[in-house]
Amino acid sequence: MGILRVKTTECRVGVVGLYNAGKTVLLTSLINHLQDHDSDRFPLGGPGTRLRKFTVLPPDPGWEPFNYTGCRDALVHGGRWPAKTRDRAQYVCRFERSDWTFSDCLLKVYDLPGERIADAAMLGRSFAAWSEHLLTVIANDTAYRTACAPFLAAVAEPGVKEGDLLRAYRLSLANLILSFKPLVSPSTFLLDVNGQPAKPDTPEALADSRFTGLAEGSQFCPLPAAVRAARPELEVVFEGRFAEYVDRVVRPAVDALKSCTSLVVLIDVTMLLAGGVGMYDDNRLILRDLLDVLNPGEHPVFGPIARGLSKVFLPHQLRPGWITRLAFVAPKLDLVHPADRDRMLGLMRRMVARYADNRDGLTFDFFNLASVVSTKPLPAEDGKRFLVGVPLRGADGKKLPPGPEQRFGVSGLPDDWPNDWAAGAFSFPEVYPRMPVRKDYPPEQVNLDRLATFVID
Template sequence: MVITSIADAVTRQVEAVGDSVNEALFEPVIRLGVTGLARSGKTVFITSLVANLLDRGRMPQLVAAADGRIEAAYLQPQPDDTVARFAYEENLAVLTGPTPHWPDNTRGVSELRLSLKVRPTGMLAGMRAARTVHLDIVDYPGEWLLDLALLDKSYEDWCSHVLTRLAGRDEATAYLAAMEDVDAEAPFEEGAAKALAGHFTDYLQAARLAGYSDCTPGRFLLPGDLAGSPVLSFAPLPVIDGRPARGTLRREMARRYEAYKSKVVKPFFRDHFARIDRQVVLVDALGAIHNGPPALEDLRQSMADILGAFRPGRNAFLTRLLGGKRVEKILFAATKSDHLHHSQHPRLSAILQALLREAKDRADFAGAQTHALALASLRTTTEASLTHHGQEVDCVRGLLLDSGKRAAFYPGELPADPAHLLSPARQGAERWLDQDYAVMRFAPAPLSLRPGEGPPHIRLDRAAQFLIGDKL
């Protein structure tokens, strides 16, 4: 195992040297990771970002585009032959067709390379030809994100963590009952292990539908070709003192948990996260607020766990040459801001910053640049002011996803002080005392795009400037 780990480290360092030389001497490559939990809008974000980099009429805050220095943008085959290509054309078609609808959720790792031909700046700009900058965008299921936090947890730590969160959740009632009926110290039986894992998977599915974020292990929700394998047939058990006896159910559950980390989580981390330069973390903060204080607190803890797995810092040339690559920029983005009137966007951004304060402080301290904003990858609404009970309220109008009818919607006013939400969540409140925060599901509106324009959005150009503007 030690020799294998050393060999893997040497291989990664050789790859890093190759990447560094190519970027320094030829054409720079930016590897952008797009992460987020379920329903945060990763697929729509990537599709709209690429479309708006190809047709830059709606990107005034991307300085290179506003200055006219991006002479051309084009898609190329991604460099990783063993990774699926992100279905950009298919996703764009369903978003911009005559009867637009939302694309399917991410179900596996995919990648897309967008190449930009950029005219240089500076005193010698007229003497130098345009250079090519490659943007490699890596997409992967949000359900796998939280698995990264498992790398630093033993089976006992994970069991304690999970069972603490399960306490009091109605979605966990059936699993907790099944766990009580199992003798963890009895000789191992495959049927008992699979049955208990099945109950735990049912809980994870229900918890995700209820709006909870911490649904590990992520591959239980999207197993792919691992479905039915022993590596996905374990579950948490009550923690005991001492090492479990050989041949017992508890001992085998612990072994399978470690196998899951070594055979599923570590390869995913090594092959994808270790090569990322810039990171986007998409957060459906509005959905968590709507689901109540427990869901918001669960989201806060989950995001802290996720970001603890990243290695932020500045990618100095020598550091990268030696194989110590770090994420140097992290963007925290609250998605679906088009569900709010623009007057509430600053409050949504402030809530996101407060929600991620601990994780953001760690990234800042490590030397990474971080930024938080509210955005909408695809704008689905228009704004309106209506009179309600003699008072004027700021609303948004859009097509309702379920009925297809056009409606005006007022979700409630977010507090100016984020502590009014985060404090009750930390203290274990079950519901908001002063008001409820509604969420409406909007369908994408039919579009009529002029030549040179990408899909309408909110602040996607600012996100692009932060993430890649310095490389252009």
């Protein structure tokens, strides 16, 4: 630490969003830009800010290190996007910035598998309250009701055996996965505690090979009030397994996010448009549950004055943490034609602004960004939008090997979310990443520097 830098400002940044939203790619690009900082390409805080003495530190006890080197290497040498995240991970680094005279920065970032946010509603709820919450979603949504038909039939059967009930719930979860419904909870059905994801298969095979809980002998499912009243012994068993699950899977992740100073919420507008109105509704619901649990905003007891004082006087490890900055991020900007990029921002605002507006003591902002720009735009022709990139999938949806760059069409974006739209009504084809091979040359990005300026505060 320099002689004037008498203190350390600790910034803890949590990144959340549905699976495949772009969290790991965003963190990989961010770390690359901080580590190999170039103030012209990544103006952090303002033009001309220089970063120095960048040091990587080990993660906190109980955390896996975020595999930055592996992710960047996959992008560059494998020409592949990083693999999906299988466990929660943390990256810790320290650096000095020329615009902070008296303090250096200790940055901790958190990456979680997107599947886990479907469990957020478990925290702070009893088993009975979680059951009611989930059963209300199922009852009020045709797609959920249809997928969960086996489970709804099983709970209506008097004296149904525990094993049959659990299998019916597993079959219902499998149906949800196969109809791309993200509210799959317990999420270990989709991604187990050992990081093994469910492989595409028939609902029956998935129901027979996966567990709804920590392991085979500790499975549980929601129970309606009538079943809880008729079968109190079953409720007690499921309550115990639920509590163990919350302690092992949900609480560590949610506690870490709650202790963050900034939260980045990714909303993949391209995926929501391509996925249909059901995907949009599900993502809103999951985000609402997550933000209710994390409860960002000013601390009800300590308040803004104590926070300001603690920032100045307390050593960084004693500083209380709670989320006071919330960034909503629409990633993969490069998959949308430049003519539509403001619309991308507008759509995200319309979807989630209310969630932040209603909270006191919260600074929030919206960003449309590309972590790794992997396309080039072409001028729009007759209102049609074209980009150039290396396509990742063929017309049949199967993965292609990397080939030459091609021109391909992308959908235009509406000014507002339609009242209804079908899956496939919009399309934004995936492309292979474009990443400089030189290790100290970070990828081309858009607005990631603005996001970093906002959250590293």
